Amino acid sequence: xxxxxxxxxxxxxxxxxxxxxxxxxxxxxxxxxxxxxxxxxxxxxxxxxxxxxxxxxxxxxxxxxxxxxxxxxxxxx
Amino acid sequence: xxxxxxxxxxxxxxxxxxxxxxxxxxxxxxxxxxxxxxxxxxxxxxxxxxxxxxxxxxxxxxxxxxxxxxxxxxxxxxxxxxxxxxxxxxxxxxxxxxxxxxxxxxxxxxxxxxxxxxxxxxxxxxxxxxxxxxxxxxxxxxxxxxxxxxxxxxxxxxxxxxxxxxxxxxxxxxxxxxxxxxxxxxxxxxxxxxxxxxxxxxxxxxxxxxxxxxxxxxxxxxxxxxxxxxxxxxxxxxxxxxxxxxxxxxxxxxxxxxxxxxxxxxxxxxxxxxxxxxxxxxxxxxxxxxxxxxxxxxxxxxxxxxxxxxxxxxxxxxxxxxxxxxxxxxxxxxxxxxxxxxxxxxxxxxxxxxxxxxxxxxxxxxxxxxxxxxxxxxxxxxxxxxxxxxxxxxxxxxxxxxxxxxxxxxxxxxxxxxxxxxxxxxxxxxxxxxxxxxxxxxxxxxxxxxxxxxxxxxxxxxxxxxxxxxxxxxxxxxxxxxxxxxxxxxxxxxxxxxxxxxxxxxxxxxxxxxxxxxxxxxxxxxxxxxxxxxxxxxxxxxxxxxxxxxxxxxxxxxxxxxxxxxxxxxxxxxxxxxxxxxxxxxxxxxxxxxxxxxxxxxxxxxxxxxxxxxxxxxxxxxxxxxxxxxxxxxxxxxxxxxxxxxxxxxxxxxxxxxxxxxxxxxxxxxxxxxxxxxxxxxxxxxxxxxxxxxxxxxxxxxxxxxxxxxxxxxxxxxxxxxxxxxxxxxxxxxxxxxxxxxxxxxxxxxxxxxxxxxxxxxxxxxxxxxxxxxxxxxxxxxxxxxxxxxxxxxxxxxxxxxxxxxxxx
Numbered sequence: 001x002x003x004x005x006x007x008x009x010x011x012x013x014x015x016x017x018x019x020x021x022x023x024x025x026x027x028x029x030x031x032x033x034x035x036x037x038x039x040x041x042x043x044x045x046x047x048x049x050x051x052x053x054x055x056x057x058x059x060x061x062x063x064x065x066x067x068x069x070x071x072x073x074x075x076x077x
Numbered sequence: 078x079x080x081x082x083x084x085x086x087x088x089x090x091x092x093x094x095x096x097x098x099x100x101x102x103x104x105x106x107x108x109x110x111x112x113x114x115x116x117x118x119x120x121x122x123x124x125x126x127x128x129x130x131x132x133x134x135x136x137x138x139x140x141x142x143x144x145x146x147x148x149x150x151x152x153x154x155x156x157x158x159x160x161x162x163x164x165x166x167x168x169x170x171x172x173x174x175x176x177x178x179x180x181x182x183x184x185x186x187x188x189x190x191x192x193x194x195x196x197x198x199x200x201x202x203x204x205x206x207x208x209x210x211x212x213x214x215x216x217x218x219x220x221x222x223x224x225x226x227x228x229x230x231x232x233x234x235x236x237x238x239x240x241x242x243x244x245x246x247x248x249x250x251x252x253x254x255x256x257x258x259x260x261x262x263x264x265x266x267x268x269x270x271x272x273x274x275x276x277x278x279x280x281x282x283x284x285x286x287x288x289x290x291x292x293x294x295x296x297x298x299x300x301x302x303x304x305x306x307x308x309x310x311x312x313x314x315x316x317x318x319x320x321x322x323x324x325x326x327x328x329x330x331x332x333x334x335x336x337x338x339x340x341x342x343x344x345x346x347x348x349x350x351x352x353x354x355x356x357x358x359x360x361x362x363x364x365x366x367x368x369x370x371x372x373x374x375x376x377x378x379x380x381x382x383x384x385x386x387x388x389x390x391x392x393x394x395x396x397x398x399x400x401x402x403x404x405x406x407x408x409x410x411x412x413x414x415x416x417x418x419x420x421x422x423x424x425x426x427x428x429x430x431x432x433x434x435x436x437x438x439x440x441x442x443x444x445x446x447x448x449x450x451x452x453x454x455x456x457x458x459x460x461x462x463x464x465x466x467x468x469x470x471x472x473x474x475x476x477x478x479x480x481x482x483x484x485x486x487x488x489x490x491x492x493x494x495x496x497x498x499x500x501x502x503x504x505x506x507x508x509x510x511x512x513x514x515x516x517x518x519x520x521x522x523x524x525x526x527x528x529x530x531x532x533x534x535x536x537x538x539x540x541x542x543x544x545x546x547x548x549x550x551x552x553x554x555x556x557x558x559x560x561x562x563x564x565x566x567x568x569x570x571x572x573x574x575x576x577x578x579x580x581x582x583x584x585x586x587x588x589x590x591x592x593x594x595x596x597x598x599x600x601x602x603x604x605x606x607x608x609x610x611x612x613x614x615x616x617x618x619x620x621x622x623x624x625x626x627x628x629x630x631x632x633x634x635x636x637x638x639x640x641x642x643x644x645x646x647x648x649x650x651x652x653x654x655x656x657x658x659x660x661x662x663x664x665x666x667x668x669x670x671x672x673x674x675x676x677x678x679x680x681x682x683x684x685x686x687x688x689x690x691x692x693x694x695x696x697x698x699x700x701x702x703x704x705x706x707x708x709x710x711x712x713x714x715x716x717x718x719x720x721x722x723x724x725x726x727x728x729x730x731x732x733x734x735x736x737x738x739x740x741x742x743x744x745x746x747x748x749x750x751x752x753x754x755x756x757x758x759x760x761x762x763x764x765x766x767x768x769x770x771x772x773x774x775x776x777x778x779x780x781x782x783x784x785x786x787x788x789x790x791x792x793x794x795x796x797x798x799x800x801x802x803x804x805x806x807x808x809x810x811x812x813x814x815x816x817x818x819x820x821x822x823x824x825x826x827x828x829x830x831x832x833x834x835x836x837x838x839x840x841x842x843x844x845x846x847x848x849x850x851x852x853x854x855x856x857x858x859x860x861x862x863x864x865x866x867x868x869x870x871x872x873x874x875x876x877x878x879x880x881x882x883x884x885x886x
Contacts, residue, residue, distance in 0.1 A: 021308045021343055023160055027585040029347035030156045032195050046383045047479040050488075050586060057364065058192050059377070059590040061475045063482075066587060 002074065005051065005067035007041040013072035014038055024066055032056040033070055097138065097145035098262050099179060101171055103203065104187030105196050106153035107468075107591035109215045113187055113245040114150045115603050117255070122150070124611065126855040127175065131514060132166045136178075142259045149178060155195075157202040158303060159311040163514055171206055172297050183209045183261040185254075190220035190227060190242070191592070193362055197354035198347075200236075205299055207266035210238045211257045217242045217249075219592060223371060224364065231361045237267045246597045272349040276338040280331045281305060287327060291320060305331060306346050373468075373592040380472050390476050393464070394495055400456040408452035416445035429641035429648075434632055435625075443624035446784060447617040450502055450845060454612055455605050457496050457503035462604035466596035470510070471588055478586060484568050485575040487511070487586055490520040494567075497527035498560075501846045505853060506608055513584035519574045521853060522863055525846050526567040528560045528838055531785040535837045538789060542810055543830035555831075559838045566839060566870060612849065619848040624783045630753040631780060640744035647737050658730050661723050668720040671700050675713045678704065746795055754780055768836070768872070769829035769879040771818060778836065783844045785837060828882025832875040840871035 007013060015037045018025050032055055033039065039055040049064045104110045114122070118137025125134045135150040151167045159165035166175065173180040186203050188196040193214075203210060214220075214227060233240035239257045243250030271278075281301055288296065293316075296304075304312040305328065316324040332342045380386050420437045427433040464470050470492070478488030489511045497504030504524045511517040536559055540552050674691040677683045683691075692704045701712045749755050758776030765775045773795045781788040789809070796812035816824040841847060847860035854860075 018344070023309070023582060024585045024587070026158065026160070026307070026343050027155075027587045029343060030158070030198060031587055031589070032198070032347075032351060034347045034351050035344075043378075043381055044383065045381070045475055045479060046387050049479045050475055050588075052381060052475065052590065056192075056194050058195065061471070061586070061588045061590055063478065063586045066585060 001071060003068050004039065004041075004053075004062070004070035004072050005064045007072075007074075009041055009043060012038060012040045012075040014075055016071040016073055019069045019071065025069060028062075028066065028069060031060060038075065039070075039072065097147050098182045099147050099149060100183045100185060100258055100262070101149045101151055101181050102185045102187065103151045103167070103171070103199070104153060104213075105155055105189060105192070105199060105589075107589060108153070108187045108189040108196070109245045110150070110153055110187045111603075112597060112600055113213065113215060113243070113254075114148065115599070116245055116248055116251055118148050118150075120603070120606065124607070127166050128177070129855075130163050130166055131517070131853065131855055132163045133509075134178075141255050144259065144262075146258070149181075154199070156199055158307050160307060160309070161514060162311060165311045168300070168303075171203070171208070172299065174297075181208060183211065183258060185211045185213060185258060187213045187215050190214040190217045191223050191225055193225075193227070193358055194351065194354050197357060198350050201270070201272065201350045201353055204238075204267070204269040205302075207269065209261040209264045209266050211254070211261050212236065212238050212240045213254060214240060214242045215245050218244050218247070219594065226363045228361045232357070235357050235361060246600070270353060272353055273345065274338070274340050274349075276335060276340050277305075277345070280335055284327070284331060291323075293319070304328065306342060308332070308343060371592065373594075376593050377472070377590070380469070381475060386472070386476060390473060393469075393473075394492070397457065397460045397464075397492075398495065398499055400460060405452040405456050409449050412445065412449050412452070416441060416449075424648075429637075429644040431632070431637065434637075435628065438632075439625040439628035440621075442628070443621035446624050447613060447620050447845070450500065450612070451609055453500045454503045454506070454609055457499075457507065458605045458608045459601060461492065461496075461507060462601040463596045465510070466594075466600050466604075468591045468593045471590045474588065475590065484571050486516055486520060486571060487513070487584070490516060493520055494524060494527060497524040497529060500529050500531075501525045501527065501843070502612070502849050503608075505846060505849045506612065508853065515575075515579040515581050516584060518854070518859070519571050519579055521850055522574060522859065522866075523567040523571045525841055525843065525863060525867060526563045526570065526839065528563040529785075529843075531843065532559070532837050534789050535785065536834055538809075538813075539830040539834050542813060543825065543827045555834075559834055562835065562838050562874075566874075570866070570870075611852070619851070620783065620845045623844040623848075627754070627780060627783055630757070631749060631755075633753060635748040635751050637748065640741055640748060643737055643741045643744065647734070647741060650734055650737065654730050654734075658727065658734075661727055665720055665723040665727060668716050668723070671695065671698065671716050672713060672720070675700075675709055675716065678709050679706075679713065749776065749791075749795055767879070768832050768875040769826075769883070770833070771816070771824050773816070774824075774833060778840070778842065781842045785840075785842045788837075788842075826886060828879050828886060831882055832879035835878045836871045836875040838871075839867060839874050841867035 001016060002013075004013065004015075015033055015035055017035060018028050018033060037055060039053050042052040042054055042059065044051055045061075050061045051064060051067055052059060052061050053067075054060075102110060102114055114135070114137065118139055121139075122135050122137040126132065127134050132152060137148045137150070139146050139148060149170065151170060152163075154164065154167060157164075157168055157171070159168045169175045170178050171181055171184065184203055184206070186200050188200065200210075200212065212233075214229065214232075217227070220227065227242070229240050229242050239261060241250055241254045241257050243254055245251070281298075284305060285296075285301055288301075300312050303310060304316060307313060313325070313328060316328070335342055335345075380389060420441050423433065423436050423441065427436070461470070464473070473492060474488030476488070477491035481488050481490055490508070493504045493507040493511070495504075496507055501524045504527070505521050508517050508520045508524070511520060536556055540555055674695050677687055677691040678695075692701070695701045695712070696704075700716070701708050750759075754776055755772075757779055758772040761775050761779075762770075762772040765772075765778075770778075773792070776795060777788040777791045780791040792813070793809055796809065796816070813825055814823075818824055841864045847864055850863055851857060851860045
């Protein structure tokens with residue numbers, strides 16, 4: 001198990017949990033990053049931050065610190 | 078749970094057709110809600126602010142089926158969980174608790190058809206409000222290109238609400254929507270689905286009992302649930318204020334019990350709502366199995382590419398900047414010309430006096446001073462609307478975020494700040510897109526530090542005078558230093574503000590990147606019109622008022638009898654000889670030009686290239702027919718002979734005019750000195766002396782409060798040159814160079830020039846910007862704060878610059 005910010009480009013993972021109960025955690029959950037969902041890393045901004053993902057049918061951008069909150073399991077291709 | 082809705086249908090039928098119906102529009106951002114609102118309500122929306130917050134209140138009155146309906150456009154949101162005061166406003170409106178709006182009769186929930194799952198999260202919360210709901214599946218065309226198939230009727234059946242499919246930008250489905258809305262009002266809201274485990278509702282009931290024990294006012298069921306669900310949210314905070322200690326502790330205890338029962342807060346909410354959404358969509362929506370790589374994805378590959386994307390971004394930003402800086406110029410020039418015509422017209426109509434001065438220098442200048450900003454505002458919002466509507470702005474924020482976080486802001490602050498380099502007014506207005514209130518405020522408060530185009534005349538004037546021109550590099554460097562000064566100070570102030578007044582947890586940057594689409598001309602037009610109108614009506618009136626006040630301070634007290642008489646004489650002179658003087662001067666300068674060219678041909682010192690250029694010009698003007706020495710000599714004689722009587726007459730007329738003009742300018746200068754403005758200048762002289770300034774510069778600084786460029790004209794007046802000078806006027810340059818203190822020392826030297834430039838780089842001499850800040854923040858506190866902090870910074874900066882500069886002189 002690892003966190004979302006460690007993924008490489010085009011890697012896919014399954015979400016296990018989201019750390020914390022503050023505004024950031026709630027936002028991640030509201031946007032659909034819930035347990036069992038599949039998420040794919042699409043690309044990085046210049047300087048490596050923020051990161052763009054594909055989840056629940058749409059594209060979302062997260063800061064590295066925000067992605068770090070999401071615990072995931074890599075999906076082996 | 079308290080049922081708030083049982084009385085709703087009673088009041089609907091009791092009031093009959095007299096009370097306007099209230100229908101709220103809500104939905105995720107990027108669902109085309111604005112397009113839909115504009116399509117339904119047209120341009121008739123009333124825009125204002127909800128009291129106490131910076132949320133924009135947008136209500137459009139329509140008349141359908143013989144009923145008056147108020148469409149209330151609520152801000153786009155991903156969920157109805159009020160974490161901030163701004164978010165609480167939407168919830169309060171829907172619950173009918175917002176007094177100036179009142180009871181809501183129906184909710185229209187707009188959903189992006191290609192993003193149904195996430196959009197249904199919000200819908201599940203809305204259903205819990207027990208109001209009649211109309212679900213709008215917008216952007217159906219985009220969904221079908223993505224391979225998504227939706228059975229509208231089956232979905233309506235499963236959800237229990239009316240579903241209307243629309244394509245708002247193509248105006249498809251609007252009639253059906255209108256009908257659905259009208260019908261919905263006479264229905265009751267449906268019973269919402271039970272999403273949470275029993276343990277949760279049990280805790281809610283316990284909480285309700287506890288609150289009534291504490292004599293807390295009864296709360297709508299939805300808010301009670303939010304109190305439990307939103308850790309650190311608004312409802313919890315408000316309870317904690319009223320019931321210190323026991324309020325928070327009972328919530329924490331309840332959450333702990335729920336966690337032990339397998340119902341973790343806040344995870345559970347997301348889990349149950351999304352499970353419900355998925356269940357609703359099963360069998361009703363079929364998505365293509367593979368994620369199709371759409372055109373949108375392909376475009377994004379380039380636009381968010383680490384290098385290519387960045388370059389394209391810089392290019393686009395440059396275009397936006399250029400438009401405000403350069404392309405708006407001809408329009409601004411046209412407005413200034415028009416202003417001149419009107420002024421001239423009034424001048425011709427009324428004899429010199431207080432009334433005329435009020436009209437020309439007060440009213441017309443005031444109105445012109447507002448309208449002149451419209452081209453810049455229109456251009457900026459034109460480009461911003463296109464970029465935003467096509468979906469690019471999210472990418473811009475994505476690319477710039479890392480850079481902005483270093484200052485404590487987010488990527489969304491970049492474009493407003495960058496626009497402020499051209500003009501802070503549209504820049505401040507553009508901060509509206511920043512959802513987080515703290516970030517938005519900080520961005521607004523530092524935007525005026527970005528050296529705007531109005532500071533340029535001041536820089537140009539002073540650099541031309543006092544930075545040695547042997548090396549143009551030095552001049553460029555000083556200019557660059559002034560711009561950088563603004564940026565550096567802004568970074569520091571933003572950091573400071575974030576540490577003090579605007580402390581708080583870092584807001585989430587979690588941001589959706591919507592699919593690209595062709596920007597709709599209608600939306601773009603609406604946006605430009607919206608913002609321009611808002612500027613003129615809200616800020617414009619205040620800017621106008623300020624200009625008139627400053628005019629009055631410069632005019633009174635003072636006996637204008639003499640200067641008016643002289644001005645009258647000048648005007649009579651111009652009536653009689655003006656045309657003649659003008660045409661003769663024109664002819665004379667043309668002849669002089671020719672004589673110069675002929676001189677080049679005859680001289681032995683000039684190069685062949687120069688001779689060639691000169692002769693082709695003269696041939697073109699038909700002054701000579703060939704370049705033989707004889708022809709040239711004769712042409713020179715002829716030109717000279719023609720010019721002499723012209724020159725004589727011009728000198729004759731000028732000899733009559735000049736003393737009148739000089740007298741008028743001198744009297745004007747005296748009047749300014751004696752006016753309130755002048756007296757203020759003298760009064761603050763001890764304060765500005767440490768900056769190296771004399772009272773005249775002080776007056777200039779005060780007078781330029783409505784607009785920075787005014788200082789050049791004010792200095793012109795004070796130095797008896799009249800107010801029509803600009804920053805390149807030789808007379809003004811000379812006067813400034815020669816200005817002396819009573820003891821004979823020169824007033825202006827390089828440190829003084831630098832101190833004036835630094836002051837203008839950091840000062841808030843722009844009533845227009847302050848008024849726009851007032852409008853956007855809905856209070857006087859923040860423009861006052863901006864003025865104070867910038868003036869203090871400017872003073873300190875100028876002081877340090879002068880004192881340090883003098884050590885090197």
